[in-house]
Amino acid sequence: MTLAAAPTVPLTGRFATELPELAVRWQAAEAPEPRLLVLNEPLAAELGLDPASLREPDGIGLLLGTHVPDGATPVAQAYAGHQFGMYSPRLGDGRALLLGEVAGSDGRLRDIHLKGSGRTPFARGGDGWAVVGPMLREYLVSEAMHALGVPTTRSLAVVATGRRVQRETVLPGALLTRVASSHLRVGTFQYARATGDTDLLRRLADHAIERHYPGAADAENPYRALFEAVVTAQASLVAQWMLLGFVHGVMNTDNMTISGETIDYGPCAFMDEFDPRSLYSSIDEGGRYAYGNQPAVAAWNLARFAETLLPLLHEDQEQAVELATESLERFTEQYGTAWVVGMRDKLGLAGDLADEQVSPLLEELMSLLERSRVDYTSFFRALGSAARGDVEPVRCLVADAGSLDAWLQRWRALNPDAERMDRVNPVYIPRNHLVEEALAAAYEDDLAPLHRLLEAVTAPYEERPDLERYASPAPEGFGPYRTFCGT
Ligand code: AMP
Numbered sequence: 066m067t068l069a070a071a072p073t074v075p076l077t078g079r080f081a082t083e084l085p086e087l088a089v090r091w092q093a094a095e096a097p098e099p100r101l102l103v104l105n106e107p108l109a110a111e112l113g114l115d116p117a118s119l120r121e122p123d124g125i126g127l128l129l130g131t132h133v134p135d136g137a138t139p140v141a142q143a144y145a146g147h148q149f150g151m152y153s154p155r156l157g158d159g160r161a162l163l164l165g166e167v168a169g170s171d172g173r174l175r176d177i178h179l180k181g182s183g184r185t186p187f188a189r190g191g192d193g194w195a196v197v198g199p200m201l202r203e204y205l206v207s208e209a210m211h212a213l214g215v216p217t218t219r220s221l222a223v224v225a226t227g228r229r230v231q232r233e234t235v236l237p238g239a240l241l242t243r244v245a246s247s248h249l250r251v252g253t254f255q256y257a258r259a260t261g262d263t264d265l266l267r268r269l270a271d272h273a274i275e276r277h278y279p280g281a282a283d284a285e286n287p288y289r290a291l292f293e294a295v296v297t298a299q300a301s302l303v304a305q306w307m308l309l310g311f312v313h314g315v316m317n318t319d320n321m322t323i324s325g326e327t328i329d330y331g332p333c334a335f336m337d338e339f340d341p342r343s344l345y346s347s348i349d350e351g352g353r354y355a356y357g358n359q360p361a362v363a364a365w366n367l368a369r370f371a372e373t374l375l376p377l378l379h380e381d382q383e384q385a386v387e388l389a390t391e392s393l394e395r396f397t398e399q400y401g402t403a404w405v406v407g408m409r410d411k412l413g414l415a416g417d418l419a420d421e422q423v424s425p426l427l428e429e430l431m432s433l434l435e436r437s438r439v440d441y442t443s444f445f446r447a448l449g450s451a452a453r454g455d456v457e458p459v460r461c462l463v464a465d466a467g468s469l470d471a472w473l474q475r476w477r478a479l480n481p482d483a484e485r486m487d488r489v490n491p492v493y494i495p496r497n498h499l500v501e502e503a504l505a506a507a508y509e510d511d512l513a514p515l516h517r518l519l520e521a522v523t524a525p526y527e528e529r530p531d532l533e534r535y536a537s538p539a540p541e542g543f544g545p546y547r548t549f550c551g552t
């Protein structure tokens with residue numbers, strides 16, 4: 066009999082050693098009865114981890130953080146943050162740990178992070194646990210986002226812990242092993258700035274530059290270059306969300322990364338019917354984080370980021386504010402450009418078409434979508450057929466097809482490229498009713514629906530006849546959909 070070797074992972078502790086003021090050494094809690102629910106084998110391989118050994122007890126221990134590889138020092142990370150506009154000076158990893166960084170097969174450093182590993186000194190009133198549904202949800206949606214080409218944290222595994230966790234009812238506990246370019250957040254900078262220790266702030270900024278924007282180090286003002294790089298990354302990220310109809314749901318500053326990756330899939334959802342007021346979070350009563358507000362909220366968060374950097378931008382704080390304001394102003398323009406470029410792709414329109422030809426068409430389309438409350442994802446995919454000459458699929462989706470016809474005619478006169486459209490308009494997204502169905506089955510120990518849905522959404526642009534029900538809009542009577550923050 067051969068025994069699979071325990072996985073060896075060359076984990077570094079760069080964050081912990083370079084920024085000890087932001088790291089509290091901590092140990093993950095033991096799991097009473099661990100059971101691997103889902104493992105991302107391609108991602109494991111990318112990280113140089115052997116998928117077979119991750120399924121063995123020691124491997125599962127690694128995924129849980131209870132079997133710490135030699136040399137690794139798990140830490141809870143400190144951060145602050147504006148939550149729904151209110152500043153909290155001390156948030157931090159209340160139920161999460163950074164296990165360390167690993168250099169993948171491409172040489173890039175990536176964090177291995179645990180969510181649901183027990184209380185830490187940042188736990189405040191929380192119990193430190195996570196439960197099966199929300200962790201599988203994050204796994205599903207983050208992997209779908211990755212397959213859609215959106216920068217995002219990834220999910221390596223979900224392990225059920227065997228612990229019973231009290232929420233509104235008693236639910237099975239679970240832990241998500243997450244992978245990210247880093248877990249540096251706007252909130253990390255807010256925390257560092259609030260300490261008043263400029264040396265710490267500078268080390269944090271240098272660490273961020275080295276990990277994410279090494280080119281900024283050579284700029285005349287590296288910290289301004291860092292800020293501008295984050296502005297650009299976030300403008301592009303939020304444009305991609307908007308183009309796909311994605312609603313993040315909790316865009317607090319502690320949930321906005323410096324890397325430009327989407328992070329923290331809580332009350333997020335893909336919009337079904339097009340409506341800028343779309344919102345799925347049960348706790349966001351004011352609609353602060355509704356679909357249509359996302360670009361403005363991103364700019365607001367970036368302003369908070371800029372404030373933290375002021376001491377590094379210029380000795381004279383008035384001039385620092387001027388520099389930051391000027392750089393922040395680029396967001397609106399960059400976001401707008403990214404959105405228009407993305408919309409041209411979605412409509413298959415050639416890059417050399419003049420703005421005057423495209424802009425009115427886009428404006429009219431957006432108001433048409435809003436008026437007809439059409440299923441956003443199906444609409445764009447069906448437009449691909451229209452570009453090929455068959456307008457029926459898209460006409461069927463719109464109640465008042467008459468108002469669509471004139472628009473279709475003008476758009477088709479511009480010779481849309483259907484193949485290009487099919488590469489950016491997904492067939493399969495993690496639709497809310499499908500996610501709920503998969504999670505409900507998982508609670509009954511049936512993981513088959515989760516795996517089928519994963520199969521659909523991890524190849525989102527490739528239409529497959531046997532997956533037809535995964536492409537259909539929510540059934541009549543589903544909704545209004547609410548996700549709950551009791552994660
Ligand atoms: P989130 O809403 O997941 O972005 O978390 C916001 C803050 O609450 C972070 O500081 C988390 O670590 C903390 N938190 C969320 N849930 C729990 C929990 N069950 N136990 C301890 N801390 C938690």
Ligand code: MG
Nearest residue numbers: 319320328329
């Ligand atoms: Mg968070």
